[in-house]
Amino acid sequence: xxxxxxxxxxxxxxxxxxxxxxxxxxxxxxxxxxxxxxxxxxxxxxxxxxxxxxxxxxxxxxxxxxxxxxxxxxxxxxxxxxxxxxxxxxxxxxxxxxxxxxxxxxxxxxxxxxxxxxxxxxxxxxxxxxxxxxxxxxxxxxxxxxxxxxxxxxxxxxxxxxxxxxxxxxxxxxxxxxxxxxxxxxxxxxxxxxxxxxxxxxxxxxxxxxxxxxxxxxxxxxxxxxxxxxxxxxxxxxxxxxxxxxxxxxxxxx
Amino acid sequence: xxxxxxxxxxxxxxxxxxxxxxxxxxxxxxxxxxxxxxxxxxxxxxxxxxxxxxxxxxxxxxxxxxxxxxxxxxxxxxxxxxxxxxxxxxxxxxxxxxxxxxxxxxxxxxxxxxxxxxxxxxxxxxxxxxxxxxxxxxxxxxxxxxxxxxxxxxxxxxxxxxxxxxxxxxxxxxxxxxxxxxxxxxxxxxxxxxxxxxxxxxxxxxxxxxxxxxxxxxxxxxxxxxxxxxxxxxxxxxxxxxxxxxxxxxxxxxxxxxxxxx
Amino acid sequence: xxxxxxxxxxxxxxxxxxxxxxxxxxxxxxxxxxxxxxxxxxxxxxxxxxxxxxxxxxxxxxxxxxxxxxxxxxxxxxxxxxxxxxxxxxxxxxxxxxxxxxxxxxxxxxxxxxxxxxxxxxxxxxxxxxxxxxxxxxxxxxxxxxxxxxxxxxxxxxxxxxxxxxxxxxxxxxxxxxxxxxxxxxxxxxxxxxxxxxxxxxxxxxxxxxxxxxxxxxxxxxxxxxxxxxxxxxxxxxxxxxxxxxxxxxxxxxxxxxxxxxxxxxxxxxxxxxxxxxxxxxxxxxxxxxxxxxxxxxxxxxxxxxxxxxxxxxxxxxxxxxxxxxxxxxxxxxxxxxxxxxxxxxxxxx
Numbered sequence: 001x002x003x004x005x006x007x008x009x010x011x012x013x014x015x016x017x018x019x020x021x022x023x024x025x026x027x028x029x030x031x032x033x034x035x036x037x038x039x040x041x042x043x044x045x046x047x048x049x050x051x052x053x054x055x056x057x058x059x060x061x062x063x064x065x066x067x068x069x070x071x072x073x074x075x076x077x078x079x080x081x082x083x084x085x086x087x088x089x090x091x092x093x094x095x096x097x098x099x100x101x102x103x104x105x106x107x108x109x110x111x112x113x114x115x116x117x118x119x120x121x122x123x124x125x126x127x128x129x130x131x132x133x134x135x136x137x138x139x140x141x142x143x144x145x146x147x148x149x150x151x152x153x154x155x156x157x158x159x160x161x162x163x164x165x166x167x168x169x170x171x172x173x174x175x176x177x178x179x180x181x182x183x184x185x186x187x188x189x190x191x192x193x194x195x196x197x198x199x200x201x202x203x204x205x206x207x208x209x210x211x212x213x214x215x216x217x218x219x220x221x222x223x224x225x226x227x228x229x230x231x232x233x234x235x236x237x238x239x240x241x242x243x244x245x246x247x248x249x250x251x252x253x254x
Numbered sequence: 255x256x257x258x259x260x261x262x263x264x265x266x267x268x269x270x271x272x273x274x275x276x277x278x279x280x281x282x283x284x285x286x287x288x289x290x291x292x293x294x295x296x297x298x299x300x301x302x303x304x305x306x307x308x309x310x311x312x313x314x315x316x317x318x319x320x321x322x323x324x325x326x327x328x329x330x331x332x333x334x335x336x337x338x339x340x341x342x343x344x345x346x347x348x349x350x351x352x353x354x355x356x357x358x359x360x361x362x363x364x365x366x367x368x369x370x371x372x373x374x375x376x377x378x379x380x381x382x383x384x385x386x387x388x389x390x391x392x393x394x395x396x397x398x399x400x401x402x403x404x405x406x407x408x409x410x411x412x413x414x415x416x417x418x419x420x421x422x423x424x425x426x427x428x429x430x431x432x433x434x435x436x437x438x439x440x441x442x443x444x445x446x447x448x449x450x451x452x453x454x455x456x457x458x459x460x461x462x463x464x465x466x467x468x469x470x471x472x473x474x475x476x477x478x479x480x481x482x483x484x485x486x487x488x489x490x491x492x493x494x495x496x497x498x499x500x501x502x503x504x505x506x507x508x509x510x511x512x513x514x515x516x
Numbered sequence: 517x518x519x520x521x522x523x524x525x526x527x528x529x530x531x532x533x534x535x536x537x538x539x540x541x542x543x544x545x546x547x548x549x550x551x552x553x554x555x556x557x558x559x560x561x562x563x564x565x566x567x568x569x570x571x572x573x574x575x576x577x578x579x580x581x582x583x584x585x586x587x588x589x590x591x592x593x594x595x596x597x598x599x600x601x602x603x604x605x606x607x608x609x610x611x612x613x614x615x616x617x618x619x620x621x622x623x624x625x626x627x628x629x630x631x632x633x634x635x636x637x638x639x640x641x642x643x644x645x646x647x648x649x650x651x652x653x654x655x656x657x658x659x660x661x662x663x664x665x666x667x668x669x670x671x672x673x674x675x676x677x678x679x680x681x682x683x684x685x686x687x688x689x690x691x692x693x694x695x696x697x698x699x700x701x702x703x704x705x706x707x708x709x710x711x712x713x714x715x716x717x718x719x720x721x722x723x724x725x726x727x728x729x730x731x732x733x734x735x736x737x738x739x740x741x742x743x744x745x746x747x748x749x750x751x752x753x754x755x756x757x758x759x760x761x762x763x764x765x766x767x768x769x770x771x772x773x774x775x776x777x778x779x780x781x782x783x784x785x786x787x788x789x790x791x792x793x794x795x796x797x798x799x800x801x802x803x804x805x806x807x808x809x810x811x812x813x814x815x816x817x818x819x820x821x822x823x824x825x826x827x828x829x830x831x832x833x834x835x836x837x838x839x840x841x842x843x844x845x846x847x848x849x850x851x852x853x854x855x856x857x858x859x860x861x862x863x864x865x866x
Contacts, residue, residue: 167467
């Protein structure tokens, strides 16, 4: 009976925790588990980074948690156990830093650019930022505290376009989903997001003069219990292999 | 009459259980910046969210009453093949993760949804990104509470009163409105209040189906979530407290009727 | 003009097959043991329970007819029903309860209330007008229930065990009032009861129902003098035997021959009043023709008599004085002899 209870409790504890591990960990060996909190736009890219890293570093397992960047900041500041934080802009990283949650200085590991996303086949024939303001076009965006949302506003401002979104989603992936489902006609996300969504959506380029370059910094979170492994992961991301992986997903180099 | 004393183990487990609910409430009250509370509450966005929440939740409750009471009546009184399956389906939103509910609503009533697509093509009507969409999302998750409570009330009432009314010459509608409804009034009220409270607190289905925009679809729970993910986290505590206190008042008021039919 | 009912239906374990006709001039009491189907029959007349086979005809108009499929719903039958538990609406005041039937038929609130208050005056319950039914005593609620059923002016009045829920003293008083109301009601009246005294006092005609079937119908005196079933016999308190009559005797099926006076033949009932049965410790010699041995299995004191149950060739009940019991040393289990005269046996066709 007692053994049953102990086993039950152990199972409960094991079932808890954040998003599942990537790959199979080998516990007991040197290293441990590194919890990486990364912006939603890094979803596919970082999954690949995690797998590649684990292959070269037996004994360390990478656990990934994706969400809108401000959400991650809140989680970390409320005590969520993060070892690494990868942000989609410098403003959120600054906020984390000034609140005293970062270890060393952050390093920039990637850049990204914006792209208009529309339904596959571009049925509403959107060709420019100005088209977003056309009557009959349902435009949605990310919330203004989400990096992509901020960047979108900047791009629209540069192009002199005023448009009221129908919804302010919590992250780029939600925007993509609603475009895929046909609920909205257009949104502004990163080029990497458009690429990741594949044939389900279509992209419309934003001219260079209006576009915004997103800077992605990465840092070890203060108080991390796996700072060595965390630093190793960051080093990997910054290395040529790590950068190559990011490039395959459409990111621009650091 | 002797007061029963709780056995130590039961008392301990119960205390831990109670603490699980009490501590978060205390935490919220302690961390709320009371000095700035008035300011947070008075901001335009907050007032918008509050107003929208009240209107939408009341509308959702009204819709639930109009369609839920007949549904409860059918479940309680009419036998037909497939009744238990239908009943399970209409109760599903109670156990379904709200986001899943939101997705289901999109697939049914979204612009390219099963029914929504036809509505859009024929009449140009859409529900996502509208206040109507908020009401739909809230009704979807909250109506089952009303249906179940009213059904329980109908099942447990003494149906002979309806017989008596009929022998006195009351038509079926008169029986329903002047005898059945008054007799189940307690269940009806409890169901409506539960439904309203649930609708007020709905988040997942709302943000998925209706989206999020101040004044149109940004209800209190959405506002709280967004504030939490901004630099103004303290305001989210204030709004959270408001929602929590409203729910608490409702539950205390219903304490006598909580366990189903009165 | 009559209320004519022929009903065949099944409900649970009850198999009902019943027919009767009620006239305007008579109060009919439907008497029978619990589970006989009396309440079910009343509900069938009111339309609350469907009839599988048969009909209900009121004043020549078909209310229900299985042959043609005709069915008039309860709310359109002119029938007043007083339920066993009265079923006064708990959420309405006494006056609103009484006014309910009239309001349901379209009368204005004020007109219905006025009539209702009239009724309350007549019942002497005017002071309870705005109270809820729960504030009244059992007897008062019974009167309100009756008023509620009568107020809309129905053609038929059905009462289901009207006095059953009352205590003994209230019952006597209410029974008296009830008889007055019944006698002054111009329409058809059926009262269901399991109480013989109630049936005897209130009714002009007794209809006995057992296991869903009609067993006997007649005036209270008829039924009491000539019971046609064990149930009625027990109710009235006589010994009932059944057999074949031939040549001055009745042959009880699988039992003894009972000597009777007078010549009769065919299937008959034979009734012997307990008063006429004597108990002996030894086989008696004398004129009584019917002498049987048996064993005393029970004794019951009823006023100044003792009823002794004797199991023998035929179970009998004898009525003797307490003194006799003492003298004979009668006790349960004692072997005894019973006797009764042939001239004390009443015989009538079955």
